[in-house]
Amino acid sequence: MTTETVGQALVTRLKSRGVDCVFGIPGVHTVELYRGLADSGIRHVTPRHEQGAGFMADGYARACGRPGVAFVITGPGLTNTLTAMAQARADSVPMLVVSGVNASATLGLQHGHLHELPDQHALARTVALTSQHVARPAELDDALTAAFAPFAIGRPGPTHVQIPLDVAGAAADAGATTAESCTPPPPDPELIARAASQLAQADRVVILAGGGAKNASAELRALAEHLDAPVVQTVNARGLMHGHALSVPASPSLKAVRALIEDADCVLALGTELGPTDYDMYATGQKAAMRNLIRIDICPHQLARHPAALTIPGQAQAAAAALRSALPAQPRETGGATRAETTRAAAFEEIGPAYRRQVEVLNAMRDAVPDALMVGDSTQPIYAGNLYYDHDRPGGWFNAATGYGALGYGIPAAIGAAIAAPDSPVICITGDGGAQFSLPEVMAAVDENLPVTFVIWNNRGYGEIASAMEEVEVPVVGCDPTPPDFAATARSFGIAHVRVPQEPEAIATALTRARALNAPSFLEIDIPATAPGQE
Template sequence: MSTVGEQLVAALKARGVEVVFGIPGVHTVELYRGLAGSSIRHVIPRHEQGAGFMADGYARASGKPGVAFVITGPGLTNALTPMAQARADSVPILVLSGVNATGTLGKGLGHLHELPDQHGLAASVALVSEHVAHPQDLNGALDRAFAPFATGRPGPTHIQVPLDIAGQEGVTPTAPVTAPPPEVSDDEIADAAQRLAEAKRVVILAGGGASGAAADLQTLAERLDAPVVQTVNARGVLYNHALSVPASPSLLSVRDLIEAADVVLALGTELGPTDYDMDATGTMARMSDLIRVDICPGQLARHAASLPLHGAVAPFLRSLLAVLPDAATSADGATRAAAARAAAWEEIGAEYRAQVEIVNAMRDAAPGALMVGDSAQPIYAANLYYDHDRAGGWFNAATGYGALGYAIPAAIGAAIAEPGTRVICIVGDGGAQFSLPEVMAAVDEALPITFVVWNNHGYREIAMSMQAVDVPVVGCDPTPPDFALTAASFGIPHQAVGPDPAEIAGALRKAPADGPSMIEIAAPVFVPAED
């Protein structure tokens, strides 16, 4: 008879898990018992926060849940930040942790890694947090932890196994319980089709929930002659298309486009302020006759819509296209989209335009690459206006929860999800220092990641924000390491370039395609204005 820990590994394999990210400890030894004889690949981060962010990047790139193994106490608390980022961005990750022995929980006896209530702490962030109190609880806990990945808005889930349970003999595993995602009813599809067919100026809002349905989304946009505004997590769904508006719906120019529509179709977007109100004005674009499709009923309840539709975007689009007339009722969609693009490009300003040109140059130098970003200036700029060349290939932590230190480990997870695919990690010198040791995981795994460090010697975006409201600039100038020496210590190539798009593109073309490397961009250093 196998142990609970061994059965856990077998159950993960049965649910399609191919990779786990984790750092073993004395409190998770029994959870690792089955890994050695399993085909599941184990990747070692340098910190549990890195494990969580690697799981996030893996999930975004693969479409499968990312899985992290962490120890009791500090391992779990270190993973809470990635869990919160995953919840904000609807990313399916499962965190598996140990917990102290059953008889000690909640008693404050001073055991190693003890927390007052680890389960409650995890439950405050996770969509589902399960405690395996008995060996027979494991199968049900796994089913409940995996359920949100298929049937609702995905996000982080958690399972903890006490030390005294993990090594016990387990109960015979049962087949995974799966359920299909919710689908919009035929009557609701017909209602949406009629509204859209009769409209003259449709605008489509595409969120991350639409990124896996790019082909059908393009067909729908062309049939409706409708511009498609893309949030950050939807960039690339209509690359270089006449109806594409790859610009933030926070921009006034894009708001104008949305407000001029007679029907707005929102697909898989939470309508959150980090996409729709980046400047924290407390407002967002007014939407006439809003048809909203979302897999999460809770999300549908948070914004009034003329027609709220509970279902996954991909099956909705297939059903809608089957009943929607072929001919569009308008003929100016491309004109409206072009006007919005031009106005948005002007609105972001000269400095941000220069940074977007750098990102454009990187995209063109490495076609089809995954671009993973942190809260760095080129990422802020491109989140306002940037068109990526593949759906799901542009993601970062500068929206949603906004955790620094995301990009390096998330890029590693993404590279493992898509073997052989070029990954470009864009990170500022400040954010890089949150997770710089994780680069060694890329070295261990020989991953084709180019780490692009935007080095402006500090937190320039924060410094500018402080100065803009007359707050003395304090704490925004942490000294960066010598990145050339850092790269040498990692054993990876380093190139130093200036903020010139052509020079950066040339460096990317020179970078090795079969392993990690670093490009350091000497960016303008912010000097606070004197009183």
């Protein structure tokens, strides 16, 4: 009878917890983790860089809600993944990174072993919600339990488990192969009653919905309609109220949206950290004043970071449903739809003509390919959409242009999303500069035959940064890296390529044709260097 190793037991335990895909690049320090992978039924996807593995795990998790998992080697494998882990931490994305580490007897000695770090465990703890070191085979199950716990009952984010080389190949202890089920506790009924009373007495309620509410679309709509309250959606909440009269799919950093919030006599913040990349992206040092603020968040620590009239720890979906039930039976009529309509019009005008043109492109893309996952990098149409854009699918608009703001996110994250949601169209929107951070990852889409359309906004440089430098009269330096010939690059990848101007109708037509290919492809949007708003 063959004895199961710790590496094989790890794979078994991951599968029992619902893991069906692992992103990773095998190396001599993770060989033992791969021993049981081939026969496990878990899909393995090979990125071209460990940062790509992390971003793929992030996109996977955002698309399906389950944690994305990455296997990386000791030392450079982990350090390459830290950027992706930090992005996941900023956006509360569930991700598990499993890494090797040098043999137990060598740790901390700094003798110069291959891939050695002074203290890899300590380094991981600076970014991960929890980092577990498996010192003995018997510790594997406890380490996995600790790593998966934040995904079920708290604010999610990246977690880390490291297994020394000698432990990974050692005989595993017999342990539980199924995970204990964990569910978050329901919100406190007394706090819900107090919040309902406060909301019922208000005349101009405004709801702020964040990424923590993206699974509460139906409950949020019912609550908003009952209160007749406009709903302002942060970047990660777009799609929750698509096309609704009470929807304000615009950044709370805009003056028009701030005015709406400050006019409210009660503000309900649901699943939003009130962070500056959403609420003060222009770095003014101020956010909209929020009278009688009620905050609901899954994380008690998050609730303690901003003063509020009332805080309620709890899951957004359950809390919104409980609030609706606790309110008086008669719906309110407070002119909410008019307030929302006025704010939408003012916000769209406020973003300026260049960004309005880009939002029109986004609208055309959305209408050409309904119910798509639009995954973005830090590029001008994404900045425009983050300021104002109404997506048609909850959780279907996400990017790295807020929070941690890692460039190079879009391509690998879109690949992860396509694997998690194979029946959904996936559109990646990246600039020519950001694409060059992770362009080789497109070959992973080719390997996996993923029909992702990679939309490349080619303004031949870092256009947004150049504009920012010009605004403060700093000489523009370093913002014009020469892009590759994307048509030739596409040929080398063996995928289709089409180039179109920045015209909504042409882009929509090209996108529809690209989708019909059912294969990865490039759609390059050619932006002349002297185009208005692009100087």
